[in-house]
Amino acid sequence: MRRTASAAAVMAMTAALLPIPATLSPVAAEPENEESVPPIVVDRITPDAIDEDSTLRVSGEVTNDTDASVEDVTVRIRYSRRSFDTREEMDEFATGDGRQPDTEGPEKEFKGALEPDQGLEYSLSTPAEDLDLGSYGVYPMVVEALDGDGERLGAQYTFLPYTGNDDVDELDLAWVWPLMDEPQRADDDTFLSEDLHSSVAEEGRLGRLLAAGAQTPLSFDPGDEDLVDELGLEEEEPSEDDPSPDPESPTAEESPDEASPGDEPTEDDATEEDAPPSPEASASVEDGATEAPDAPEETEEGANNVPTRTEGVPITWAVDPGTMDDVLRIAVEEHDVLEDLLEVPGGAEPERHQRAADVPAQVWLREARRVLPADTVVTTPYANADLVALLRNDLHVDADASLTLAQEAVRRSLAMEPDSRYAFPARGLMDENVQQLYASHDAHRFILRESAMPTASWLSTTPTAQAPLAAGEDDEEDPFALVADAGLTEVLSMPSHGPGESALALQRFAAETAMIAAENVDDDRVVVAAPPAGWDPGTELASGVLEATEDLPWLSPARLDEVEPPSQDGQEETRSELRYPDRAAEQELGSGYLGEVEDVSRDVRLFNSILVGDSDPFRPAIVRLESVYWREREALAGATRSVVGQSVQDRMQDVRVIPGEPVTLASSTGITGVLVANDLEDESVYVHLSIYSENAERLGIGTYTSDFQIAPGAKTTVYVPLSARINGTTAVHVSLQNSNGEPISPQDTVIQVNATGLGTQALLISGIGLLILIAALAPRALRKWARRQAAKAKASEEGDPDRDDRGDRDEDDETEEEPGDGEDAKSEQDAKDTEPEGTSRSEDSSDSEGESAPEDGEPGEDRSNDGDTRA
Numbered sequence: 085m086r087r088t089a090s091a092a093a094v095m096a097m098t099a100a101l102l103p104i105p106a107t108l109s110p111v112a113a114e115p116e117n118e119e120s121v122p123p124i125v126v127d128r129i130t131p132d133a134i135d136e137d138s139t140l141r142v143s144g145e146v147t148n149d150t151d152a153s154v155e156d157v158t159v160r161i162r163y164s165r166r167s168f169d170t171r172e173e174m175d176e177f178a179t180g181d182g183r184q185p186d187t188e189g190p191e192k193e194f195k196g197a198l199e200p201d202q203g204l205e206y207s208l209s210t211p212a213e214d215l216d217l218g219s220y221g222v223y224p225m226v227v228e229a230l231d232g233d234g235e236r237l238g239a240q241y242t243f244l245p246y247t248g249n250d251d252v253d254e255l256d257l258a259w260v261w262p263l264m265d266e267p268q269r270a271d272d273d274t275f276l277s278e279d280l281h282s283s284v285a286e287e288g289r290l291g292r293l294l295a296a297g298a299q300t301p302l303s304f305d306p307g308d309e310d311l312v313d314e315l316g317l318e319e320e321e322p323s324e325d326d327p328s329p330d331p332e333s334p335t336a337e338e339s340p341d342e343a344s345p346g347d348e349p350t351e352d353d354a355t356e357e358d359a360p361p362s363p364e365a366s367a368s369v370e371d372g373a374t375e376a377p378d379a380p381e382e383t384e385e386g387a388n389n390v391p392t393r394t395e396g397v398p399i400t401w402a403v404d405p406g407t408m409d410d411v412l413r414i415a416v417e418e419h420d421v422l423e424d425l426l427e428v429p430g431g432a433e434p435e436r437h438q439r440a441a442d443v444p445a446q447v448w449l450r451e452a453r454r455v456l457p458a459d460t461v462v463t464t465p466y467a468n469a470d471l472v473a474l475l476r477n478d479l480h481v482d483a484d485a486s487l488t489l490a491q492e493a494v495r496r497s498l499a500m501e502p503d504s505r506y507a508f509p510a511r512g513l514m515d516e517n518v519q520q521l522y523a524s525h526d527a528h529r530f531i532l533r534e535s536a537m538p539t540a541s542w543l544s545t546t547p548t549a550q551a552p553l554a555a556g557e558d559d560e561e562d563p564f565a566l567v568a569d570a571g572l573t574e575v576l577s578m579p580s581h582g583p584g585e586s587a588l589a590l591q592r593f594a595a596e597t598a599m600i601a602a603e604n605v606d607d608d609r610v611v612v613a614a615p616p617a618g619w620d621p622g623t624e625l626a627s628g629v630l631e632a633t634e635d636l637p638w639l640s641p642a643r644l645d646e647v648e649p650p651s652q653d654g655q656e657e658t659r660s661e662l663r664y665p666d667r668a669a670e671q672e673l674g675s676g677y678l679g680e681v682e683d684v685s686r687d688v689r690l691f692n693s694i695l696v697g698d699s700d701p702f703r704p705a706i707v708r709l710e711s712v713y714w715r716e717r718e719a720l721a722g723a724t725r726s727v728v729g730q731s732v733q734d735r736m737q738d739v740r741v742i743p744g745e746p747v748t749l750a751s752s753t754g755i756t757g758v759l760v761a762n763d764l765e766d767e768s769v770y771v772h773l774s775i776y777s778e779n780a781e782r783l784g785i786g787t788y789t790s791d792f793q794i795a796p797g798a799k800t801t802v803y804v805p806l807s808a809r810i811n812g813t814t815a816v817h818v819s820l821q822n823s824n825g826e827p828i829s830p831q832d833t834v835i836q837v838n839a840t841g842l843g844t845q846a847l848l849i850s851g852i853g854l855l856i857l858i859a860a861l862a863p864r865a866l867r868k869w870a871r872r873q874a875a876k877a878k879a880s881e882e883g884d885p886d887r888d889d890r891g892d893r894d895e896d897d898e899t900e901e902e903p904g905d906g907e908d909a910k911s912e913q914d915a916k917d918t919e920p921e922g923t924s925r926s927e928d929s930s931d932s933e934g935e936s937a938p939e940d941g942e943p944g945e946d947r948s949n950d951g952d953t954r955a
Contacts, residue, residue: 125145126242132591133637143208146204150200154197154231154232158192158230159194159227162228163244167246192207220246224243225241225244243592247637254639256642258566260612261402261615262617262619264464264617265289265290267467268410269413270422270727275414281442281444284411284442293619293621294452296621302455315499317416398643400460401460402508403464404468406704414439422435425727452498453500462503463494464509465487465510465707466485466493467486467711469483469510469707470673472514473672476672477675485703489703510711511617520556528564530563531566537567537662546611547659548609549609551650569611572613575589576621577615580625597639677714690822690828694820694822696768696769697768701766702728748837755805755806756804758804762794762799766796772821773792773820774827776817778815781809783808783837785804788805816835818834818835
């Protein structure tokens, strides 16, 4: 867009600016920061641009920074009536070199002594017509302080834009306003410092950038509402339709077989204890810590109720989704913060402390969600990943993930969709491979730094921001670049926190844009102003440049999303083709560093291989390790990588076999239980249980459930049959693996099994022997009992009651006889049983005497010498 501003418009703008009254009284110098105050400070120059009817006013302060008093200080303005011809001349003059002003302007002398560290305020003014400037242009100006001898105490080099009575061709200026920070996290829950907590506060860097870019009053008061609940930041609760089991219901106890895709479930194989809700019921914080809020409600016409900017300068917010994710993380819940990570000795764990959810971060998100949708929002790769280096080292998956994560992170944190047509590669630099990657994500408008597409060597003026790019075979739209002006980026990077620094930076901004507008170019041009990613302006500079964009007569605010593509009518190219600067290639992340990150990625892939579904909770952490910010921070990058690697190992160890007591087999076979725990809070796992005997010939392992799923926070017992062939102790090795058989733990869990089954067999044999002995003695006892019964019956038949009594007594006496006597009695009884019925009583008597004979002699003594004829 082009329009003409009259001198009357310039006068109206000038009248709106309040003049500063002159103050000549000495004051004590109180610097705003700990840095030394320069000898002369320019606090304000009004107006930013003068015409022939304006009055130039310059005010500030002079400080004696010497050790001695200074007499008769004079403050004056020197300028030149010849304007700059090129922007390069301005750069040279700003350093104090080059052509020096030779015309003296207004001055003020202060009589008396100025003591060390004392200061005095000054104010100089002069009508513009007294300066006798020529036509429209930018003129050099120096504000300097001299002592009574004419020696310079200090000077400030600045610029004086002058419009005169000329009509000014307006220049379209489009703003790209950054909301970015360097990666603040290692893993999901661990922050490297508290810098982000300070940055999102009202006076912090991100707080100031948000307030200045909004150009409308923001409230950093949290109020009485629960912002986590109000903004929908906390994790979603399971809905009624969620199939997740109730921990108190019978269905919450599931066997591993029920989760296994290929095994038949049995009740005896395994049981699960304390099963929590399924992972669908709670989202992972590493994957975003919260579900994306609901989309804006639609109006009756069906269009989304999206706010639009109604006042101020339109800007395009350029956000780093990794930064937005970090802000969201500290806002949601408690987290750890490391202390002095670089001071940790090798091999030691860094100290950390826990912080509660950050309320200023919640407020920052609330205000960002309120103001950002009114403008266009574009994104860098997640955490400003070094895409060129990733693609150069064949890490295409990580490069692609950085773009996918970027879109998801903005939805979660800002509750809006970024404009996917735009691509803002890290530091505004890319090569053809990065362009193709972005094209696969439907981006065709690229915001680039000037070093990626420099001005053509034959051109001495500033070209328009639009520049065509080579189209790919699959590109549906012609790609083009929107190149940010390097001079404006440098000006916006000027110091602005010290005394007078903002005033000089604002004056330089006005001069730079005036020089661009003054170039004799017939075509309409668009200039893109894009501060650096880590821009840290003072409040006065941040708000001042936007006000100047609206007030300066040669500038016209433009929306970046309304900038037309470059003309394709065969005009001569004003910029070089896309290139990746040699200096950037030298600084990019090297293959050695990325190889170390890939080592961590291998552990991440192993961890992911046991997770149910496509969960990849460590992907954001890996992409953060691949950020361009680590190019100049090698030591911190290595320490951060170690923290992430250890976190992956710790999470992997949360899926584990719980060691049990040694197992004793009381027989040749038995069953033991192996307890497997999933201590992950938000991930279900599917694992393979591997069990083998160290000596298979001594101890065998039966069939058991080897593959099963475990819900978050649950435990599962797998029952394993054992069979022992030889007594003794055998080690059984137990490990968890993924479905490919890769162990997820570096060491097996060892269970000692002691087989004592053969001792039981010996007891069994002894018992059988006892039964055989009893069986052998039982018939003999029965025969003895039968003889007694027969003797009693015979005595009854003969009618000899004494015989019965004697028989009873004999029976009683038998129990008290010695074994030898018993045998003799038995022999005698057997003899009687064989005698004929006619045997005489005398023979009985002789037999009786014979029975008592052993009592007189030795047992077993031969009685044949006594004439005994008994057989």
